[in-house]
Amino acid sequence: MDKPILVIPMGDAAGIGPEITVKALANKAVNEMAHLVVVGDRQVLKQALRYSQVELTINCINEPREGNFFPGVLNLIDLGNIELSQLKLGAVQAMTGKAAYEYIEVATRLCLDKKAQVLVTTAINKESLQAAKVPYIGHTEIIGALTGTKNPLTLFQVHNLRVFFLSRHVSLRQACDLVTQENLAAFIDQSVIALKRLGVTNPRLAVAGLNPHSGEHGLFGREEVEAVIPAVAAARRAGIDVEGPIGADSVFHLALKGKYDAVLSLYHDQGHIATKMVDFEKTISITIGMPFLRTSVDHGTALDIAGKGLASPVSLIEAIRLGALYAPFFKQSQ
Known part of the structure; x- marks a missing residue:
């Protein structure tokens, strides 16, 4: 069976989203689960590779079918929407809130167009969204508006x-x-x-x-x-x-x-x-009721440790694992 394609918007550039993204994709087991495509900013991810001491080759693509799905490669749809000289790691910024919304927007469109099967979200910051005048408070509300979905169902899974x-x-x-x-x-x-x-x-x-x-x-x-x-x-x-x-x-x-x-x-x-209480890091949020499956980390942007190389990718790895696990069943039920 072909591996499902999972798309990951990298989250708020000022938080730990870029760091956990590169750390997760550097995990060999993760690459065996699915074909992964990141939507984000190339310069921000290159910076995250440096402070995380992770080695990956960034392969910029326009859509998932162009991906080079081999270990050590991060396939990226680069929106180039962060001015690195103005980025303040660990700070609430309108620039990063606007960019985070745009990553979600592109990733959602890929799923709606069936170019990806699962949307795996990292952390965004509500204050940064508000600073950018994005009229939604979080992922569920943003994706719901983009897909015309009302009252999606939230499921938590841990083990x-x-x-x-x-x-x-x-x-x-x-x-x-x-x-x-x-x-x-x-x-x-x-x-x-x-x-x-x-x-x-x-x-x-x-x-x-x-x-x-x-x-x-x-x-x-x-x-x-x-x-x-x-x-x-x-x-x-x-x-x-x-x-x-x-x-x-x-x-x-x-x-x-x-x-x-x-x-x-x-x-x-x-x-x-x-x-x-069962396992804080591996508690994953799954959203059902949208036109595609969404899994998500259940933690925030952790601005206090952003850019320090301290963030754990465990939650994102688990969100990827569950997305890959459920993708074949979810596809059959559509």
Whole structure:
């Protein structure tokens, strides 16, 4: 089987994105997983090679089919949009925010045109985007706008633990209000579809409880009684293999041990804490519901260590690995 083509926008030039990109592509195992194409700036990447003490040959191309996919080669679509003399590593800058948006824009177009199968994103900086007057706060919003996608589904994976999120960037109070039977019914259905797109034939799901001990039959909150239990019962009647509510202090452990294919987390921190306690560096974000698969590191630009050669590429390597792993299944489901 041909290797999938994965495209990597290099992220904010003032952060660790360029460094982890060159370090990841210098990893021999990474090159065996997929054909990798970077969208970025040649001068910035050459600088990253120097301070990272990594040896790669940069091969500038116009599109993926021109790539020279051999170890030691970084295939680059060079946008040349960074003035190196004005670049301040570790600082928020409008120039790098604008450039980061342009890398994502080009990479997204390659995926939409089916010239690449998976988009693998590194870190961008919200303040730099704002300084550049980019009207979006992050990757998901940018790619959603570029593809016309509304309400994509976020999945975290670390080792064999997968976690979906009913809600993400809302207050805890708002997150509780979103735990309704209607929302959960749709959430369960979306999660089943997402797992099947990733090659999980008969998904086994578990819904985490919201309240302590899943509410103890309404003693510690009514959300389980009024929303979770009815939604799970309806899904089971429809033939979906789902259980819940299961206490959040045990459900993630059970899934990690293989009892479930995914846990449905009811709010942001519930799932984030669980996955990152398993392995902080290897927790990867996967976005499903767009016209193509997207995997991403789950860390920021780390401006405090930018340019020092200290950044770890582990998260990016894992994002590449999962992108390559799921690409054949995702392609078949389209």
